[in-house]
Amino acid sequence: MMNVPLGLFYTEHDEWAQRVGQEVVTGITDYAQDQLSDIVYVELPEVGDHYAAGEPYGVVESVKAASDVFMPVGGEIVAVNEELESAPEIINQDPFGKGWMVRIQPDDQSELGSLLDAATYQARVEAKG
Amino acid sequence: MTEPVIYDIGRPGLCAMPFPAPDVPRAPLPDGMVRDELRLPEASQLDVVRHFTRLSALNHSIDKGFYPLGSCTMKYNPRINEDMARLAGFAGTHPMQDEEVAQGNLHLMFTLQEWLKEIGGFAGASLQPAAGAHGEFAGILMVRAYHLDRGDTQRRKILIPDSAHGTNPASTAMSGYSVVEIPSDSRGNVDLAALRAACDDHVAGLMLTNPNTLGLFDEHVQEVVDLVHGCGGLVYGDGANMNALLGIARPGDLGFDILHYNLHKTFGTPHGGGGPGSGPVAVCERLAHFLPGPIVERVDEGNPSLVRREPPEDGDLTYYHLVMPPKSIGRVKVFHGHMGIFVRAYAYIRMHGPDGLRRVAEHAVLNANYLQARVGQWFPIPQRDRICMHEFVAEGTVPGSDVRALDISKRLMDFGIHPPTNYFPLIVHEALMIEPTETESKATLDTFAAAMAQIAREAVEQPELLHQAPHTTPVSRMDEVKAARELVLSYWNVKQ
Numbered sequence: 001m002m003n004v005p006l007g008l009f010y011t012e013h014d015e016w017a018q019r020v021g022q023e024v025v026t027g028i029t030d031y032a033q034d035q036l037s038d039i040v041y042v043e044l045p046e047v048g049d050h051y052a053a054g055e056p057y058g059v060v061e062s063v064k065a066a067s068d069v070f071m072p073v074g075g076e077i078v079a080v081n082e083e084l085e086s087a088p089e090i091i092n093q094d095p096f097g098k099g100w101m102v103r104i105q106p107d108d109q110s111e112l113g114s115l116l117d118a119a120t121y122q123a124r125v126e127a128k129g
Numbered sequence: 130m131t132e133p134v135i136y137d138i139g140r141p142g143l144c145a146m147p148f149p150a151p152d153v154p155r156a157p158l159p160d161g162m163v164r165d166e167l168r169l170p171e172a173s174q175l176d177v178v179r180h181f182t183r184l185s186a187l188n189h190s191i192d193k194g195f196y197p198l199g200s201c202t203m204k205y206n207p208r209i210n211e212d213m214a215r216l217a218g219f220a221g222t223h224p225m226q227d228e229e230v231a232q233g234n235l236h237l238m239f240t241l242q243e244w245l246k247e248i249g250g251f252a253g254a255s256l257q258p259a260a261g262a263h264g265e266f267a268g269i270l271m272v273r274a275y276h277l278d279r280g281d282t283q284r285r286k287i288l289i290p291d292s293a294h295g296t297n298p299a300s301t302a303m304s305g306y307s308v309v310e311i312p313s314d315s316r317g318n319v320d321l322a323a324l325r326a327a328c329d330d331h332v333a334g335l336m337l338t339n340p341n342t343l344g345l346f347d348e349h350v351q352e353v354v355d356l357v358h359g360c361g362g363l364v365y366g367d368g369a370n371m372n373a374l375l376g377i378a379r380p381g382d383l384g385f386d387i388l389h390y391n392l393h394k395t396f397g398t399p400h401g402g403g404g405p406g407s408g409p410v411a412v413c414e415r416l417a418h419f420l421p422g423p424i425v426e427r428v429d430e431g432n433p434s435l436v437r438r439e440p441p442e443d444g445d446l447t448y449y450h451l452v453m454p455p456k457s458i459g460r461v462k463v464f465h466g467h468m469g470i471f472v473r474a475y476a477y478i479r480m481h482g483p484d485g486l487r488r489v490a491e492h493a494v495l496n497a498n499y500l501q502a503r504v505g506q507w508f509p510i511p512q513r514d515r516i517c518m519h520e521f522v523a524e525g526t527v528p529g530s531d532v533r534a535l536d537i538s539k540r541l542m543d544f545g546i547h548p549p550t551n552y553f554p555l556i557v558h559e560a561l562m563i564e565p566t567e568t569e570s571k572a573t574l575d576t577f578a579a580a581m582a583q584i585a586r587e588a589v590e591q592p593e594l595l596h597q598a599p600h601t602t603p604v605s606r607m608d609e610v611k612a613a614r615e616l617v618l619s620y621w622n623v624k625q
Binding site for chain 2: 038040041061063064065088089
């Protein structure tokens with residue numbers, strides 16, 4: 001059974017987002033890392049880059065596939081998890097914790113409200129099998 | 130691995146060939162240009178020959194066994210093609226030779242252009258691109274040039290269905306456009322509602338792989354083309370799957386504006402390490418001026434750049450020359466493209482003729498449907514209710530077993546079969562993409578089906594056998610994760 005923590009926001013593309021003060025932290029879900037299998041490479045943006053909600057900001061690559069990672073909300077990148085560059089397996093081990101990818105200063109906090117809640121996301125993942 | 134690397138063969142001081150004594154005065158290289166730190170292997174000629182012959186015997190190839198690698202069309206490469214490509218008149222021509230003395234080569238290139246136009250239903254063709262994705266790139270540059278030429282500067286998006294070839298988004302990004310992905314519907318076609326919603330006056334074009342990577346011919350291809358044309362976009366066809374359509378359907382007749390061919394798939398020229406490839410592009414009338422060049426043109430009044438002194442003895446004034454289309458996107462390749470491949474593709478088309486090419490497609494589709502029916506007995510096939518084209522996609526899963534597509538692929542190697550393409554397309558869970566091609570006999574297909582049946586049994590009864598496969602190859606299961614995470618690109622990094 002996939003882990004889908006309560007209290008986080010989720011996207012259709014299997015990203016999670018969490019409000020931390022004025023900022024939003026994001027990464028890929030447990031389901032996403034399981035589907036990708038062993039992640040071998042992560043490409044992250046630069047601090048200061050700006051993307052709209054739904055735009056790709058990075059790439060995760062496993063032995064199976066390479067996949068874009070999308071912004072849950074629009075905004076400026078204020079921090080990236082540099083540890084992932086030398087140890088991408090952290091995403092497999094702890095996708096919702098140490099495997100976070102970027103911190104965002106959102107343009108509009110209310111965009112979080114249009115994302116999925118845990119129960120809805122859980123139902124979608126189960127429907128996918 | 131039983132075969133050492135070349136650096137571990139031989140001894141210091143051994144040499145593969147004696148060099149003759151110099152017959153000119155010795156001149157020292159300038160200071161600082163002599164390097165003595167290069168670690169080159171030192172081995173005798175026979176050591177080298179045996180080493181590489183042994184290595185070649187370890188390799189899997191279409192000449193050695195079945196190679197059902199989906200999307201790659203690994204068909205047999207007829208030996209006559211090799212014979213023709215080695216004719217001195219072709220093999221010995223220098224690309225900078227004057228047109229006047231390369232008329233035979235230019236005649237062959239012109240004829241191949243004409244055939245590719247006819248096979249696809251197009252008005253113009255260029256042989257320049259070096260392979261499929263290069264053809265895509267040239268094609269999207271033409272899309273761009275077409276819109277800009279009309280002063281239409283607001284088009285920034287290329288639409289790409291999620292069942293397209295993986296190179297399509299890359300070619301789009303390389304051309305400076307952004308990609309909008311269009312989902313598939315439940316029957317594996319382009320989702321028309323999603324396409325309709327995406328079509329606006331910012332769309333430069335659509336890249337359609339048809340048949341798509343599920344091996345399915347889009348049931349609404351006409352609506353798809355009309356929707357894109359309706360918003361002012363162009364339709365690019367990824368012709369990598371033309372093997373299914375030869376002599377049966379022409380993309381140009383369906384309204385496609387551009388198509389690339391993979392000569393190294395459809396027309397039986399070598400690839401998969403034996404290349405190079407070749408990816409000619411064909412276009413409709415309104416794009417002909419934008420083709421990459423030079424292309425070959427035929428004139429009936431002799432060489433236009435010469436004032437001919439007197440007519441040739443046979444009275445034939447046919448002359449072939451290289452021209453740059455008036456609004457060409459320019460060169461995309463040095464010289465004329467991969468000439469040796471043109472000769473092979475020409476020989477292939479000439480040998481088959483129109484009816485033969487149609488039979489190629491018919492047999493490719495028949496073989497794929499036969500295997501789909503057999504493999505579908507043991508493995509789920511998402512679109513099993515549909516007739517597939519030249520390939521199909523199965524799920525590499527077995528109820529009651531934890532084996533995955535990767536395990537099944539590795540186990541097939543123990544049967545002397547090259548694994549299918551796996552984990553692509555991404556829209557199928559644990560995908561196994563299987564393309565038998567027309568050149569395989571029913572007996573070979575049955576051997577493959579029997580192997581898949583046995584693997585499905587083993588998945589339940591002896592899953593460890595699959596997890597650890599392959600067992601009969603020179604090396605067994607590789608640690609792909611370690612290889613990807615800890616890149617070692619040089620033998621000397623290992624030695625250190």
